[in-house]
Amino acid sequence: MSRARAEALLWLAQRASAAVLGVWVPIHLVTIVAAVRGGLSATEILERTQGSAAWAVYYAVFVLAVSIHAPIGLRTVARETLGWRGPGLELATLAAGVALALFGWRAVAGLVMA
Amino acid sequence: MKETTLAMSVWRGDAAGGAFRDYRVPARPGQTVLDVVTWIQRHIDPGLSYRYACRVGMCGTCAMTVNGKPRWTCRTLVGTVAPDLRLSVAPLANLPVVKDLACDMTQFFDKWRRAEGRFQAAPGSAADFAVVPPESAARQAADAGIECIGCAVCYAACDVVSWNPAYLGPAALNRAWTLVNDVRDGAQAARLAAVAGDAGCHACHSHQSCREHCPKQLNPTAAIAGLKRLATLAALKGEI
CATH class of the missing domain: 1.10.1060.10 (Alpha-helical ferredoxin)
Structure with missing residues (x-):
């Protein structure tokens, strides 16, 4: 794949994941506020999320979008503010994405699996 | 009647570095920033280097940093950008300096x-x-x-x-x-x-x-x- 094509597709991936986050983040925040202000304890929250396919899919997609969006953005920040370029940066970007996905999905599993 | 003057601060130097130098220039109605720079070169400091050609906003050669902002100097009126009669002129940012106000394009x-x-x-x-x-x-x-x-x-x-x-x-x-x-x-x-x-x-x-x-x-x-x-x-x- 040409470098120009790879950069264009990364740009698209970041914009597409941003579009998902634009919907997902408000739902997440409203849910948190509603749960806390509604007086739900951690146990009561887990009672509602464990075994729920809907919450599993919602947060799995959330983690995927973050794992795509954040590393590409950090890659740009690293290039522009640190002047870091080259294979090391690409590996670090990939590692950041994989780490976010693994830790995030692990947390989702803890939320939805009994 | 006492003549009104502009307090000019013009960047002087080259690729190795430089600093602002102060000049006082007569203020005139309808004066452009390029007019002022030209006045300094012709009446005070012949060594001042800058670039211009058409003076009517067509050639794109006279751009400089005026009071911190990039502008075309031939069409920028002093009265518009420096109502307090204080003006700094520097070379464009993001380009290497050749000398004084002239950049390497x-x-x-x-x-x-x-x-x-x-x-x-x-x-x-x-x-x-x-x-x-x-x-x-x-x-x-x-x-x-x-x-x-x-x-x-x-x-x-x-x-x-x-x-x-x-x-x-x-x-x-x-x-x-x-x-x-x-x-x-x-x-x-x-x-x-x-x-x-x-x-x-x-x-x-x-x-x-x-x-x-x-x-x-x-x-x-x-x-x-x-x-x-x-x-x-x-x-x-x-x-x-």
Whole structure:
């Protein structure tokens, strides 16, 4: 794949994941506020999320979008503010994405699996 | 009657460095910043170097940093930018200084070339006159950016250029966009490949400093957004 094509597709991936986050983040925040202000304890929250396919899919997609969006953005920040370029940066970007996905999905599993 | 004077602060130096030097210049009605710089050279300091040609906003050679902002000096009235009669003039940012207020424009125009910013006739297009309806969407998009005079004001105003020296910059990308919308041109895939990626349109953060400072009121940010769309579509189709 040409470098120009790879950069264009990364740009698209970041914009597409941003579009998902634009919907997902408000739902997440409203849910948190509603749960806390509604007086739900951690146990009561887990009672509602464990075994729920809907919450599993919602947060799995959330983690995927973050794992795509954040590393590409950090890659740009690293290039522009640190002047870091080259294979090391690409590996670090990939590692950041994989780490976010693994830790995030692990947390989702803890939320939805009994 | 006591003569009113301008308190001028003019950057003097070269690629190795320099500093501002102060001058006092008679204030005149309708005076441009270029008039003032010329007055200093002719009456106070013949060694002051700067660049200009047409003095009427066509050639794009006289741009400088005026009170911290990039401007075309031949069409910038002192009364507009310095109502307090204090004026600083420095070379454009993001370009190497040759001497005093004159910058080396080589990298700026090299990037036009790297962005495939020249017309390349489609094969066979010389056989007959091309019919380009002025009201067509493509022609109107090209017309919106065609009046660029290559002054580098946008280039000096661009944060991304300062962060990423390889970035092609607003003027080169705006030029590429006018050609992308030229139906007679036959090098579109090569042009989109040239303007895509880290040094090209996808690096733009849409700060719109180029649009804010362009003396011709062009909108390179919109041109770059158009390039992003087309280059990304070309990437999805595997054309670049």
